[in-house]
Amino acid sequence: MGIKQFRPRTPGSRFRMDHTFEEITKDSPEKSLLEPLKKHGGRNCHGRMTARNRGGGHKQHYRIIDFKRDKAGVPAKVAAIEYDPNRSARIALLHYKDGEKRYILAPNGLQVGQSVMSGPEAPTEIGNALPLKAIPMSLPVHAIEVNRGRGAQMVRTAGASAQLMAKEGDYVQIKLPSGEIRRFHQECYATIGQVGNLEHDSITLGKAGRTRWLGWRPTSRAMCKNPVDHPMGGGQGKSKGGGGWHHPCSPWGQPAKGYKTRRKHKSTSRFIVQDRRKK
Numbered sequence: 001m002g003i004k005q006f007r008p009r010t011p012g013s014r015f016r017m018d019h020t021f022e023e024i025t026k027d028s029p030e031k032s033l034l035e036p037l038k039k040h041g042g043r044n045c046h047g048r049m050t051a052r053n054r055g056g057g058h059k060q061h062y063r064i065i066d067f068k069r070d071k072a073g074v075p076a077k078v079a080a081i082e083y084d085p086n087r088s089a090r091i092a093l094l095h096y097k098d099g100e101k102r103y104i105l106a107p108n109g110l111q112v113g114q115s116v117m118s119g120p121e122a123p124t125e126i127g128n129a130l131p132l133k134a135i136p137m138s139l140p141v142h143a144i145e146v147n148r149g150r151g152a153q154m155v156r157t158a159g160a161s162a163q164l165m166a167k168e169g170d171y172v173q174i175k176l177p178s179g180e181i182r183r184f185h186q187e188c189y190a191t192i193g194q195v196g197n198l199e200h201d202s203i204t205l206g207k208a209g210r211t212r213w214l215g216w217r218p219t220s221r222a223m224c225k226n227p228v229d230h231p232m233g234g235g236q237g238k239s240k241g242g243g244g245w246h247h248p249c250s251p252w253g254q255p256a257k258g259y260k261t262r263r264k265h266k267s268t269s270r271f272i273v274q275d276r277r278k279k
Contacts, residue, residue: 003202016206023090023196025112026080029063030093033103037062037086039215057215060085066094066102067143067151069129069189072119074098078112078127088158088200092127105143105156107193118189126193132172133186137164142195144174145188152189159201161194173273180276222251 002022008014042054063084076094079101084091092106094116110116110127118129124136135141140161143152155162155177166173171183205211208218227234230251239245248256262269 003199006206012207012209014206015204017202017204019197019199019203021083023081024083026082026093029061029082030101030103032101033064033093034061035064053217053219054215055217056212058085058213062086063091063103065091066104067153068149069104069118069143069152069191070149071096071100071102073117073121075115075117076102078110078114078116080112081106081110087156088197089156089195090158090197105191106196107142107191108159108196108198109193110196124192127191129189129191131187131189132164132174132184133167135164135190135192137167139164139192140194141174141190141192143189143191144184145190146184148185148187152191156195158195158197159199162190171271176276178276179274179278180272181274183271183273222248 002020003017004020006013006016006018037060039055039057042049042051044050063082063086074096076096078092079095080093082091082093082103090106091103092110094102094104096102104116104127107126114127116125116127117123120131120134122128122130124130124134124139129143132141132144140163142155142161144154144162145151146153160177162177163175164172165175165181167186168183170186172186173181173183175181222230222232223238225233231249231253232246250256254261
C-alpha cells in the first residue's frame with residue numbers, strides 16, 4: 001500500500017493524492033457475490049429527503065460481505081485482495097474448503113494464499129474470527145458484533161482497530177477507535193487484526209468532480225442564504241443571521257456545535273463504561 005502524487009499538469013491533479021493499488025491482486029470482482037445497488041439520492045423509504053446534498057455518483061455494484069463469519073471450523077484460503085468502491089477498506093475473497101466463496105474485510109497484513117478460519121477453536125491469527133471470550137487481552141480486533149449472531153457492525157473502516165481492555169463476567173470491555181470504552185457480550189464475534197488500507201486518510205480528491213463521483217453534490221453555506229431559507233442567512237454583509245450573531249444551527253434550528261443529540265435515557269447507555277468525550 002502506498003500513496004502517489006501527481007504532476008501538476010492540470011488544476012485537478014495539482015493537489016491530488018491517490019492510492020498506488022499495489023496490494024490489489026484481482027481486477028474484476030466475483031460475479032456470484034455482486035448485487036445491484038440502487039441510488040436513492042438521500043431519500044428514505046417514504047421518498048422524503050433525510051440526507052441532503054446526495055445524488056448522482058458513479059454506477060456501482062454492491063459486494064456481499066460476510067460480516068457474520070458463521071462458517072465455524074471450515075478453513076478458507078485467501079484467493080485475492082480486491083478493491084471495493086462502496087467502502088474505504090479493501091476486501092478479501094475467500095475460497096472455503098467446501099467450495100463456497102465469500103468476501104471479508106481485508107485486515108492489514110493478510111496475504112494471498114493465507115489460510116483463515118472462524119469459530120471458537122480458530123487460532124488467534126490475523127483474519128480469523130473468534131468470540132470475544134476466546135481472544136487474548138490487548139490484541140487489536142475489528143468487525144465487532146454488537147448483538148450476538150447479527151453480524152459485525154463496529155470498527156469496519158480503513159485503518160480502524162479496537163483493543164480488549166478487560167473481561168468481567170459475561171462481558172468484555174473494549175476500547176473503540178473513538179476512545180470510548182464499551183461492554184460487549186463475550187459471545188459476540190470479532191476479527192483479529194487491524195483493518196487494511198491504513199493510508200486512506202492521506203487521500204486528497206483534488207477536484208470537485210471526484211466528489212461528485214462519490215455521490216456528493218455541492219453544498220451552499222448557511223451564511224450566504226436568505227433568512228427564509230436558513231436561520232443564519234440574511235443581514236448586511238457577513239453575519240451569523242439577521243444582522244446579529246446567531247449560534248450555528250441547522251436549517252430547522254437544531255444547534256450544530258456542542259449540542260448532544262443522543263437520548264438521555266437510551267437503553268444501550270448502560271454498556272458505555274467511559275464516554276469518548278472524556279479527557
